[in-house]
Amino acid sequence: MKDLPEILAIARTVGWGAAEILQSYYHGTAKDTNLNVQYKQNEPVTVADVTVSQYILQNLQAALGQEDFAYISEETYQSELNHNKNWVWIIDPLDGTSDFIEKTGDYAVHIALVKEHRPVLAVVAIPEAGKLYYATKDGGTFVETRTDAHPLELSLKDASKRLEDLTIVVSRSHRNQRLEYLLAHLPFHNQKSVGSVGCKIATILEQQAEVYISLSGKSAPKDWDIAAPELILTEAGGKFTHFDGTELRYNTGDINQWGGLLASNGQYHQKLCQEAEKILAQFETPSA
The missing domain is CATH 3.30.540.10 (Fructose-1,6-Bisphosphatase, subunit A, domain 1)
Structure with a gap:
């Protein structure tokens, strides 16, 4: 080889x-x-x-x-x-x-x-x-x-940026009620709509946004949507994980990437994952 x-x-x-x-x-x-x-x-x-x-x-x-x-x-x-x-x-x-x-x-x-x-x-x-x-x-x-x-290489030159001031890049077309609820309750003031996962991750690499979230509904992104964008982000210093912090796995027999995925420039990554999980728990168990 x-x-x-x-x-x-x-x-x-x-x-x-x-x-x-x-x-x-x-x-x-x-x-x-x-x-x-x-x-x-x-x-x-x-x-x-x-x-x-x-x-x-x-x-x-x-x-x-x-x-x-x-x-x-x-x-x-x-x-x-x-x-x-x-x-x-x-x-x-x-x-x-x-x-x-x-x-x-x-x-x-x-x-x-x-x-x-x-x-x-x-x-x-x-x-x-x-x-x-x-x-x-x-x-x-x-x-x-x-x-x-x-x-x-991603540089966190503005490492003092507040959570609220981060920009999240979101899908134009793949939206569902859970994702809308999550986006509405996350602290970000700025949203940027971009198609293609590759283009979304490039937006983070070019430092025009800091965060991307994928949340499966009836369908989920596939291995081919995520595998290449993940590596170009993480090798530049960013992070791309499930909400619980575990790494993504490919070629497992199921080509769907179920659940919540969060990509970021690395700033606040763990905190954002925890916040996303907490918000989704509130959505799924609404108060009486």
Whole structure:
């Protein structure tokens, strides 16, 4: 098997290629500009999703083979995982399909390599920002454009910032009553609506927000929504955990990430997790 730096170089190249294909559909320069929007489990799927999924899988498999790795993509995922590999690629070819269709610009490509349930390599490409974030376990986070690359580290330069003054980045579309209650009772004065988990985490990395919360309802975010964004955040010094502080696990047989998840720049992380749990307990056991 190739070493991690070689694998990362391949994944970055594939990430940029995927970003170019998505932009060709987004800006109407693809050969066929009809997105042919369909719905799978109430979620939109376009020709762009499928085309980019094929592109990523074909290129990764051509470079790395299928002997050492299993491959899970949102567009090809089957409920039964027939593999016994320790190394698994978890891919979302187009995270933020609704935003892609609605032309908000908040869409991303997620490519993560998971070893024994934890991410060890991640690429998050944000086409409309012209940026690609990448990280390896214990190797830090980097951001690159077509002309430049540099390390990215979260600095709590304003460590005296009050809890109320933090900005929480929230979903435009995935909302439910419990999440609305939680957001209403958390102390934040500032909310920023952003599509795509990758774009939300980039907002924290770019220090335009400090916190992101995911709370499952009838459905939950999937492994491919979270794995790559988690690693680029944590390797930059942020935190991404369940509300009870436990780490996230992937490729467990259930691709859903149930419960409450909290991502932050690291400031007040444990306190925010505890506060979220307390507020949800009040929601679920209302006073008589």
